[in-house]
Amino acid sequence: MNMETAMRHYANTDCVDVVVVGAGAGGSPLAAELARHGKSVVVLEAGPRFRPEGHTPDEPVANELYWLNERLSGGESPQAFGGNNSGTGLGGSLLHYGAFMPRIDARDFYLHRETGKGFDWPFGLETLLPYIERVESFIGVSGPAQYPWDAKRRYAYAPPPANSAALRMREGCEAVGLKHADGPAAVITRDIEQPHFGTRHACANCGACHQGCRNGAKSGTDNTWLPMAVAYGAELRDGCFVHDIERDQAGRIIAVVYLRDGKQHRQRCAALVLAAGAVETPRLLLHTGLANSSGQVGENYMTHVSTQVWGTFDQDMRPNRGYPSLTITEDLVRPKDADFVGGYLVQSLGMMPVTWGLNMVRGTTIRGQSLTDALSRYNRSAGIGINGECLPRPENRVSLSDETDATGMRKPRIDHSYGPNELAMHNHAARTLSDIWKAAGAQDIRVIDRAAHMSGTCRMGTDGSSCVVDPVGRSFDIENLWICDHSVFPSATAANPALAIMALSLRTAEAMLAA
Numbered sequence: 001m002n003m004e005t006a007m008r009h010y011a012n013t014d015c016v017d018v019v020v021v022g023a024g025a026g027g028s029p030l031a032a033e034l035a036r037h038g039k040s041v042v043v044l045e046a047g048p049r050f051r052p053e054g055h056t057p058d059e060p061v062a063n064e065l066y067w068l069n070e071r072l073s074g075g076e077s078p079q080a081f082g083g084n085n086s087g088t089g090l091g092g093s094l095l096h097y098g099a100f101m102p103r104i105d106a107r108d109f110y111l112h113r114e115t116g117k118g119f120d121w122p123f124g125l126e127t128l129l130p131y132i133e134r135v136e137s138f139i140g141v142s143g144p145a146q147y148p149w150d151a152k153r154r155y156a157y158a159p160p161p162a163n164s165a166a167l168r169m170r171e172g173c174e175a176v177g178l179k180h181a182d183g184p185a186a187v188i189t190r191d192i193e194q195p196h197f198g199t200r201h202a203c204a205n206c207g208a209c210h211q212g213c214r215n216g217a218k219s220g221t222d223n224t225w226l227p228m229a230v231a232y233g234a235e236l237r238d239g240c241f242v243h244d245i246e247r248d249q250a251g252r253i254i255a256v257v258y259l260r261d262g263k264q265h266r267q268r269c270a271a272l273v274l275a276a277g278a279v280e281t282p283r284l285l286l287h288t289g290l291a292n293s294s295g296q297v298g299e300n301y302m303t304h305v306s307t308q309v310w311g312t313f314d315q316d317m318r319p320n321r322g323y324p325s326l327t328i329t330e331d332l333v334r335p336k337d338a339d340f341v342g343g344y345l346v347q348s349l350g351m352m353p354v355t356w357g358l359n360m361v362r363g364t365t366i367r368g369q370s371l372t373d374a375l376s377r378y379n380r381s382a383g384i385g386i387n388g389e390c391l392p393r394p395e396n397r398v399s400l401s402d403e404t405d406a407t408g409m410r411k412p413r414i415d416h417s418y419g420p421n422e423l424a425m426h427n428h429a430a431r432t433l434s435d436i437w438k439a440a441g442a443q444d445i446r447v448i449d450r451a452a453h454m455s456g457t458c459r460m461g462t463d464g465s466s467c468v469v470d471p472v473g474r475s476f477d478i479e480n481l482w483i484c485d486h487s488v489f490p491s492a493t494a495a496n497p498a499l500a501i502m503a504l505s506l507r508t509a510e511a512m513l514a515a
Helices: 027-036 059-065 106-115 125-139 164-176 225-231 277-288 353-363 368-376 420-439 498-514
Strands: 015-021 041-044 072-074 192-194 198-200 235-237 241-247 253-260 263-274 302-305 308-312 327-329 344-349 381-389 397-404 410-415 443-448 451-455 481-483
Touching: 015 027, 027 041, 027 225, 027 498, 041 225, 041 263, 059 353, 125 498, 164 327, 164 344, 164 381, 164 420, 225 235, 241 277, 263 277, 263 498, 277 397, 277 410, 277 451, 302 420, 308 353, 308 420, 344 420, 353 368, 353 443, 381 420, 420 443
Parallel strands: 015 041, 015 263, 041 235, 072 410, 263 481
Antiparallel strands: 192 198, 241 253, 253 263, 302 381, 302 451, 308 381, 308 443, 327 344, 344 381, 397 410
16 A cells, blocks of 8 residues: 555645644654544645655755755854755655664763753653654664664664675774674665555665665655555645644644645644754744744754764775665763763765765865865775764754745754864764774775754753753643654754654654543
8 A cells, every 4th residue: 555545635624633744754653643543634745755666876866855945054063954964755854864773872861960061851761762662663673683782672674784884894893992783774674565555675785775765675754654644544745835823812723824836725723743853843933933932942953973984995895885884883972081971873884976075075175186086986985974962052053044935934044063072072083983994994084074964943841941842742832732853852862863753753642642
């Protein structure tokens, strides 16, 4: 059964139980759960409806998976947007994410309690773990039989074969005394029948995860949660850009207004869930002036410190081949010699040539013939990189610029600057990863300074004066408004955000059903 089968069509004049804005990792599990329990659900997604067979490893064509609406970047460390953090279409950013899926370390929930820095989550890993396990079980996640940093963890699928970068990272880790393992990856390694979707074929190890998976091996929302939502009666509307929220005299939300095919539409609802991400969710709230009695909407924007180290080897590495990020070490989540708080994960890196070339240009200062020479060594290059925790800082925020887009909304401005903690983490990672790569035999080592992912801007907590939503994602200001995406993260943690977003989505759905 595909996403179009058994789909209900609600008229705009109908009042549905729930409208969900965004069909990515935050909106899709929640929509599926609510529909499964009999709620009438309409999902409004700004992007198009893609078909898996339409995905291609051609990088320029794959740009259609990225959210490319203009965002203005400011600050001392302005962030690039698009392929490394923002997606569009039914499936959201999981259409093009790399499927690297580590769990949040238990210590990262309470960094402030541990160090006096940052902001703690209102609960710990023990609260979120049952939802994490549900996500992993339903979508399909591969990993090693024994995970060195968590002996109790089990994965349903064996890992895919290691590519050259993964094998070299293992050599380097062993040489410098770091444990390593096959990293958790949201890919299946044997054919399965996915409930409500149909046949998903095993990973073909083609290396094109960031260009969209053509055989359904990569576990996104387009081949898991969204077909389930449709099977239980939810309606998915693509090409719908929400730009206004209506309330009644009592302050409750009664409808959203959106553009589709150049026309205005209005959808009535009993509850609204914003799941549009850490930029578009606060942008809509700032545009409408809602849910901001705390003054925290748009504040505390966070990324991951994503330093990369690339090197050239004597043998062909072919970085475009194989699952891109198979080897992991968690030994540096709390490094003993750190001059910063928090820590980082390390993963091996494969990369398609255009993306790799852009990384070289943006992330290094080499130019001219030196750059040409470096680009010519692509086939013998391999990389390793980190996801490191970024602290929330008042300098980092999403605000509304003075420029407007085609909808009449003001374009978002994202100010992003590394603080002393992030700079120290970058420097530590540059040294450590360079040592790993030297030990593995790399030459011409290049450090690339970059930031990836995004979170914060509508953080959750127990105090409505400093947080936008409560611990289950409900607005402190508006009873029937919920937020369910990475904007609610109180801290960045060192793990890629997708798994935690989906787990929080199930938890928010449970709270909505109990409300």
